[in-house]
Amino acid sequence: AQSVTQLDSQVPVFEEAPVELRCNYSSSVSVYLFWYVQYPNQGLQLLLKYLSGSTLVKGINGFEAEFNKSQTSFHLREPSVHISDTAEYFCAVSDLSWGKFQFGAGTQVVVTP
C-alpha cells in the first residue's frame, strides 16, 4: 500500500515569487509520481509526472518537480508564479502494475498581487 503526505495545506504567495509545494510518499514497491492541478470548479488536470529516467521533470506553465528516492519526496517548484496559478495542487502515487492511485490531501495555493 502507498500513502502520500502533502506537508502544507495552504500556501500564500505573492505574484512573481517562487513557490515550493512539498510531497512525501511511502511505498513498499516502486511507484510512479504525479502532480495534478485543480482550478476552481473544475476537475483535476495533469501538471507533470515521473515515470523513470531523469529525476527532474518539467511540466506545463513552468512547473517542475524533483524525484528524490532516498528521501521519498517529489516536491513541486515554480520559480515565478502568476495570479492564474491560484489553484489546489495534488500529489499522487501509483504502483507500476495496473495503477491504483493514492492522492495527497492537497495544497491550496493563493497568489496575490
Add this chain to the structure above:
Amino acid sequence: NAGVTQTPKFRVLKTGQSMTLLCAQDMNHEYMYWYRQDPGMGLRLIHYSVGEGTTAKGEVPDGYNVSRLKKQNFLLGLESAAPSQTSVYFCASRTSETNTGELFFGEGSRLTVL
C-alpha cells in the same frame, strides 16, 4: 473531443432517496474510477473498474454501488442517500498501458444530501 463527461453536475437529495451518477468517456480507456473529494481529505477512491463487466471496491465503498455494462460508461449509484455522502464526485479514466499512467478527470458532480 469530450474526454470524460459526468452527469448530472449538481443534485440535491433528501436523506433516503436514491440516484445514479453517469460517467462517459470517449477515449476507449479500459480503467475507470469514481472518487469523492472532501475538504482537507484529497480524493478518496470509492470503486473502480479494470474493464467492461468488472468492478472492485476502493477505499470508501460503503453506501455506493457501481456498474460497467459498457466499456465507455461507469455508473455510480446511491441506494439510500445519507448526509455523509454530501461531496463532490469525480470520475476518471485511463488507458491500461502502464508507460503513460495519466488519469483523465471529468468536471465533477456536486451532490448535497439534506
